[in-house]
Amino acid sequence: MTEIGNRLKEARLAKGLSLDDLQGMTKIQKRYLLGIEEGNYSSMPGNFYVRAFIKQYAEAVGLEADVLFEEFKGEIPNAANDDLTGQLSRVQSRKNFSETSSKVLDILPKLLIGVFIVGAFVFVWYFLAQRDAGDTAKEPAPNDNNQVTYEVSEDLAKEEPVKTEKDTQQDTKAESKKVNEKKTKDKEKDSAKEDTTKTKQELTVKQTQGDESSFELTNAEKFELKLVSTGETWVNVKNGKGYSFFQGMLQKGGTESQTFDLSQETDVVIVVGNTTATEIYVNNQKLEYAINPSDVVRQDIAIHYVKSEAKPEQ
Numbered sequence: 001m002t003e004i005g006n007r008l009k010e011a012r013l014a015k016g017l018s019l020d021d022l023q024g025m026t027k028i029q030k031r032y033l034l035g036i037e038e039g040n041y042s043s044m045p046g047n048f049y050v051r052a053f054i055k056q057y058a059e060a061v062g063l064e065a066d067v068l069f070e071e072f073k074g075e076i077p078n079a080a081n082d083d084l085t086g087q088l089s090r091v092q093s094r095k096n097f098s099e100t101s102s103k104v105l106d107i108l109p110k111l112l113i114g115v116f117i118v119g120a121f122v123f124v125w126y127f128l129a130q131r132d133a134g135d136t137a138k139e140p141a142p143n144d145n146n147q148v149t150y151e152v153s154e155d156l157a158k159e160e161p162v163k164t165e166k167d168t169q170q171d172t173k174a175e176s177k178k179v180n181e182k183k184t185k186d187k188e189k190d191s192a193k194e195d196t197t198k199t200k201q202e203l204t205v206k207q208t209q210g211d212e213s214s215f216e217l218t219n220a221e222k223f224e225l226k227l228v229s230t231g232e233t234w235v236n237v238k239n240g241k242g243y244s245f246f247q248g249m250l251q252k253g254g255t256e257s258q259t260f261d262l263s264q265e266t267d268v269v270i271v272v273g274n275t276t277a278t279e280i281y282v283n284n285q286k287l288e289y290a291i292n293p294s295d296v297v298r299q300d301i302a303i304h305y306v307k308s309e310a311k312p313e314q
Helices: 003-014 019-026 030-038 047-060 065-071 080-138 165-198
Strands: 202-209 212-218 224-229 232-239 244-251 257-261 267-272 278-282 299-305
Touching (some): 003 030, 003 047, 003 065, 019 030, 019 047, 030 047, 047 065, 224 232, 224 244, 224 267, 267 278
Antiparallel strands (some): 202 212, 224 278, 232 244, 232 267
């Protein structure tokens, strides 16, 4: 057992709390809490979460997390190592991509020249073939029987029959019908556009304090929440009564996203362990963090849903 683990355990016992009680308060799994007390950080998802979980544990038992981090900084892993590894991996990936792109750009001009030459050859061949076919069609057929051939004027052959008054009336009615149908469709489009404008949802920031921010969702017929991981993050989604819909890890290449239908809820809290690697969407609209993730990595985001009143039937 480490010194910081012993200090946290003593504070927990002094408050008369069990690990199950602490799990309910912090929403951190019991095995992670036990690992913190025993100094066994290998079960944690990463060094960043070791510090985040210790901070939540300390706050729950009434200790100052910053003081503990400074006093026992030799026992707590440094989260910067994880960030450095990720950055080196991304730099290597960009380098490999640049080399591949350079090879493609070297080949592309040669490929375009080849396509141009083949296209020119096909065009010349097609032109010559059409000319030969035209010359053959113009040659007169041999007239063995000295028969006289009469040519019919193209103007006479194409002459349209004279329209009667009845035909004219039918054409007028058909044209009028087309105009009315077009007007009806234009009105429907304008009406649909007006309805869309009126019901456009609004997601506004109401308050920010420390690592907490609150939003208000209005003009929305539903409340669909989607969390997407662009790296590795721990999230917890719960309603105003404390019921947790999901708690766990989201990781690119694994479980990358979670979607929830929260239309029946009024208040929802999203606990994000790593905002730099987490995107939040509300009804497919991306939520912009009110607090810069670079300044505060772990954040609590509260959303108050003001349900839209049902529209009366027209």
